[in-house]
Amino acid sequence: MKRTLLTGNGAAAWGVRLAGVDYVPAFPITPQTEIIETIANWIDLGEMDCRMVTLESEHSMITAAGAAAATGVRAFTATSSQGLLYAMEMIYTVAGWRVPFVMVNVSRGLSAPITLEPDHNDILVARDSGFLQIHCATCQEVLDSILMAFRLAEDEQVRLPVIVNMDGFYLSFTREPVEIPDADAVTRFLPPFDPENICFRASAPVSEAVAVLGGPPYSYFRYETHLASLNAVPVFAKIAEEFAQAFGRTYEAVEAYRTDDAELVFVIMGSFATKAKDAVDRLREAGRSVGLLRPRLLRPFPNGDIRRILAGKKGVAVIDQNLSMGMGGVLHSELASALYGQAHAPPVLVSFIGGLGGRDIGPEEFYEMASVTRKAVEDGKAPAPRLLYTEKELREVRKLQAIAQVERENLGQNQ
Amino acid sequence: MYRIRFHGRGGQGMKTASRILGRAFFLEGFEVQDAPRYGAERRGAPMFAYVRASRNTINERGIIRRPDLVVVADDTLVPVSAAGVLQGVTEHTVMLINSNEKPEVWKDRLNISGQVLTMPSVAEKEDRLEPRFISASCAGVAARLVGVISRTSLKQAISAELAHLGAAVVDKNLAGALESYDLMGSHSGSVTPGHEVPAYAYQNPEWIELPFEDARVSAPAIHATATSEKMKTGLWRTMRPVIDYSRCNRCWWVCSTFCPDSAISLDDEGYPQIDYEHCKGCMVCVAQCPSHAIHAIPEQEAEAGTPAGERL
Structure with a gap:
């Protein structure tokens, strides 16, 4: 075991290296990340026994990863934002093939307009695809989640591809201390892939889901994928327990921080959750009884754990780093759906939208969200969803608009 | 927690400076976070990098709002508002500017109450187009100012972070950085860790309701030529x-x-x-x-x- 400083991209590459991956198909150009560059360098230096092939698009990259996994080799690939969207047709297709491989997505806000900084609308586009999703809050968690993700994907009760998600910049480019586990210990936890009934040999060709089907058989295959995804909840719990025994780090499907005696709970995904954790500590110092809940698994959605942890709480502040146009925060909807009609469900669920395109959420804003939620509990009624946005930020936009407006006037005069 | 921000231009090595300082803190047993921040990558455009270091787990993330130390590798950035050099600077903040002008001139010009220092002078390169490696020197001075990083740790950090560039580059940087470290001895410990924002007394963010605006205004489109001139x-x-x-x-x-x-x-x-x-x-x-x-x-x-x- 070695503890050193790694970026999220570096931690991901180490996870792949330790997992003994056989094959990495990759689209090598923007928005590809340093994960692929790092792995390519190791292969070039002879430090990693793996085959890498570069492809002309993320669409082909996912096809290659899925096809490789269908032959019984351990495959990995990575993408980000627009690349994930470009691959979307095949994201659904390979999940339908029921092939196990792992992909890292580095979250970044989507066009248009364009940004390089993170939010979760990219990964949420893959929400209903059949890929399982593990969301990380630290660089250590990125490395560890990749090891667990291969176990999860390859489990015979599951057999589905898994996305490990991390936030661009906040994790991908940020170095933190990361423990790199010993290779032997990893091999004991994650032995070489035993493909069991998955096999493909040149001498014995098989076909994979080629038929055009009517509704009833189609429904059968789709619902089986859903059932396999639901199985991933108990399977993940078992894997996490083994991981904790082997490496001493615990990853439950839902991270609960100081929730036991909390009256109010923040719910947030991804790396901004550690900021919320800091806010919880400060609020506790100020005598406020606040906790934090972070879904680590988004698919399957850990309904049971969430209901248990939030039972009896007075109010919940859901902070969505995404926006479903015409509806609002996706996590807020998911949580409402998980809690509706449940005994002891919190009576007040307040929705906040923040961190779009990497827009920072300051400590004061977490304190204020706690304050707004406390007031909502007193009033017995949740206020309208709130975008975290200040007068000063709007003034900056007005400056840009002023330039555009002047230009439009000039255009009008020229016509 | 120490919160340190390095400002420079793309290509001047401020990401490297933050990594050297981060590694040096780590070698001293600190928990560390270091990261660069830029838009679309452009050589010469303003960028910054930052380091957090603490004896405890670091949960804070993202840009540093209240820096304990601001290092400016290029003094032409100070007046560029987009560079945000002065953002969050208070009387607690130490400013370290790489400049030929005196600290008093900067203190007066910027009208700031905190301590202002300049980088110890470096010899002019013969070939003016040869890039000047100031990143290690900036990291060396920052390491001295916090007063908790030994010369040995700084040396190890530079060797580790620049190893991929070869022994000659490492030696050149070591010489510059250690010289700067030694020259700043009298300022050792002048940068001290700042505090967290308490939850019992904080400034209300005063969120606003974003109004609906017509797509002629609210679509991200510019319908004219020559806007890049601006x-x-x-x-x-x-x-x-x-x-x-x-x-x-x-x-x-x-x-x-x-x-x-x-x-x-x-x-x-x-x-x-x-x-x-x-x-x-x-x-x-x-x-x-x-x-x-x-x-x-x-x-x-x-x-x-x-x-x-x-x-x-």
């Missing part, structure tokens, strides 16, 4: 091309054709004129001019009043 990309320049008109042959097409930013035009007499508001200082014209009539001058020197390229 983006003064000349601010990204670290070196300035200056035309010596006594040697210019008025061949007219070479420099203006090779200029990737169309920043060279011809006047009525057929002499090339450089648009310094948009020239990014790539020096392609300097390399292409057949009569070697274009010289490269460090921007700081040009700003200080040496030939600005007027035709004599």
